Amino acid sequence: MSLTNQSIGRVAEQFNVSPYTLRYYEKIGLLPPVSKDSGGRRVYSQRDIERLHFIKRAQRMHFSLKEIGELISLDKAQLVEKPQVQELVIEKLNDIEESLKDLKLLQNELTAMLSACLSSNEDDQCPIIEGIKETD
Amino acid sequence: MSLTNQSIGRVAEQFNVSPYTLRYYEKIGLLPPVSKDSGGRRVYSQRDIERLHFIKRAQRMHFSLKEIGELISLDKAQLVEKPQVQELVIEKLNDIEESLKDLKLLQNELTAMLSACLSSNEDDQCPIIEGIKETD
DNA sequence: TGTTGACTTAGAGTGTACTCTAAGCGCTAT
DNA sequence: ATAGCGCTTAGAGTACACTCTAAGTCAACA
Numbered sequence: 069m070s071l072t073n074q075s076i077g078r079v080a081e082q083f084n085v086s087p088y089t090l091r092y093y094e095k096i097g098l099l100p101p102v103s104k105d106s107g108g109r110r111v112y113s114q115r116d117i118e119r120l121h122f123i124k125r126a127q128r129m130h131f132s133l134k135e136i137g138e139l140i141s142l143d144k145a146q147l148v149e150k151p152q153v154q155e156l157v158i159e160k161l162n163d164i165e166e167s168l169k170d171l172k173l174l175q176n177e178l179t180a181m182l183s184a185c186l187s188s189n190e191d192d193q194c195p196i197i198e199g200i201k202e203t204d
Numbered sequence: 205m206s207l208t209n210q211s212i213g214r215v216a217e218q219f220n221v222s223p224y225t226l227r228y229y230e231k232i233g234l235l236p237p238v239s240k241d242s243g244g245r246r247v248y249s250q251r252d253i254e255r256l257h258f259i260k261r262a263q264r265m266h267f268s269l270k271e272i273g274e275l276i277s278l279d280k281a282q283l284v285e286k287p288q289v290q291e292l293v294i295e296k297l298n299d300i301e302e303s304l305k306d307l308k309l310l311q312n313e314l315t316a317m318l319s320a321c322l323s324s325n326e327d328d329q330c331p332i333i334e335g336i337k338e339t340d
Numbered sequence: 341t342g343t344t345g346a347c348t349t350a351g352a353g354t355g356t357a358c359t360c361t362a363a364g365c366g367c368t369a370t
Numbered sequence: 371a372t373a374g375c376g377c378t379t380a381g382a383g384t385a386c387a388c389t390c391t392a393a394g395t396c397a398a399c400a
Contacts, residue, residue, distance in 0.1 A: 077376065087377085088359050096357095107366065109377055126336050129310050133357070143333040150321060150330045157318050157332055164311050168304065174265050175300050182293050185286060194286045196293055197279040200262050213346065223347085224389050232387095243396055245347055269387070 079112045083120055090120075098123060098137055130160065215248045219256055226256075234259060234273055266296065 076087045083090075090110075093099045099119055102110045112120075119140075126136045135156060142149040142156075177199070184195040212223045219226075226246075229235045235255055238246045248256075255276075262272045271292060278285040278292075313335070320331040 075377080086359070089357085091378095092358060104378095107377080108379095109366095122336055129314065129336070139333060139336070143330070150324075153330050153332050154318060154321055157314055157321075161311065161314055161318065164307050164314070168307050168311070171266075171300050171304050171307070175297065175304070178265065178293055178297050178300070182290060182297065185290055185293075188286075194279070194289050196289050197275060200258055200265070200275070211346080222389070225387085227348095228388060240348095243347080244349095245396085 074112045074117075076110045076112070079117065079120070083124060093120075093123065093133075096133065096137075098133060098140070130163070131156075210248045210253075212246045212248070215253070215256070219260060229256075229259065229269075232269065232273075234269060234276070266299070267292075 074082070076090055080087045080090055090099070094102060099116060102112055102116055105111050122140070123133075123136055126139060127133075131139065138156065139153065142153050181196045181199040184199070188195055210218070212226055216223045216226055226235070230238060235252060238248055238252055241247050258276070259269075259272055262275060263269075267275065274292065275289065278289050317332045317335040320335070324331050
């Protein structure tokens with residue numbers, strides 16, 4: 069169970085980022101200004117922690133920090149903005165589709181080159197380099 | 205058939221990059237110093253063009269400019285360095301494998317969220333944002 | 341002949357996402 | 371008490387891959 073009111077160091081550890089990164093997210097407005105204790109130190113609320121979860125999950129989904137910011141403000145605007153969220157996701161799905169096609173092709177090519185290289189005579193030229201030279 | 209001895213502008217056009225980029229590749233040593241005509245302008249030889257093809261193909265294979273530089277020097281060293289080339293390619297294949305797994309998962313998640321959003325009532329909260337909030 | 345337009349250079353600027361530095365403060369452990 | 375650690379700030383630095391600026395040269399075309 070996650071404790072609330074944690075220091076920047078603890079939160080950083082929990083999310084596997086550096087305190088620098090947390091301050092940076094705040095600086096660019098991805099996190100709202102985090103409240104401070106009497107000594108001026110950041111104290112992360114449960115809400116802040118949830119926001120961070122959101123950021124990190126969206127980041128794993130290949131959204132840029134800028135896009136994540138957009139998602140957050142669309143979330144705040146709620147109901148009205150569903151079409152915009154959908155658009156963002158559709159774009160992302162198209163990117164993903166393209167990347168998948170791309171990577172699969174590439175995987176085949178590189179695998180072929182690698183096995184050619186592994187089974188080549190010791191004193192032949194490297195079929196991988198030659199492969200990159202010739203691949204269209 | 206590709207003409208030899210082309211100006212920077214023509215070459216840039218042919219490779220869909222800017223002249224800036226070509227000078228940049230030269231500056232960082234990815235292209236050897238390109239020869240100049242009497243007026244001091246770059247004239248790209250067939251060798252330069254081939255090198256550029258190599259760079260662009262390797263780039264499409266997700267090699268960074270730094271890695272491409274390594275591949276080129278391994279190519280120059282030829283026979284001896286095959287294992288290093290293989291290592292680079294194996295690393296790249298691992299990266300690709302991971303990206304593929306990642307992207308497929310992501311594709312499923314986003315697709316599910318999107319159809320939930322499309323079939324949701326107009327006045328419900330956006331299931332996509334909610335989905336990102338809750339997805340582990 | 342004059343004016344485009346493509347080229348030259350060195351060096352600065354861009355965007356993304358951090359990452360670090362310097363100077364300083366305040367709690368805790370020895 | 372004093373050393374050390376984690377925190378604070380503003381602002382600078384990093385890596386990648388370009389991208390542009392300013393000031394100037396040169397060849398071709400009207």
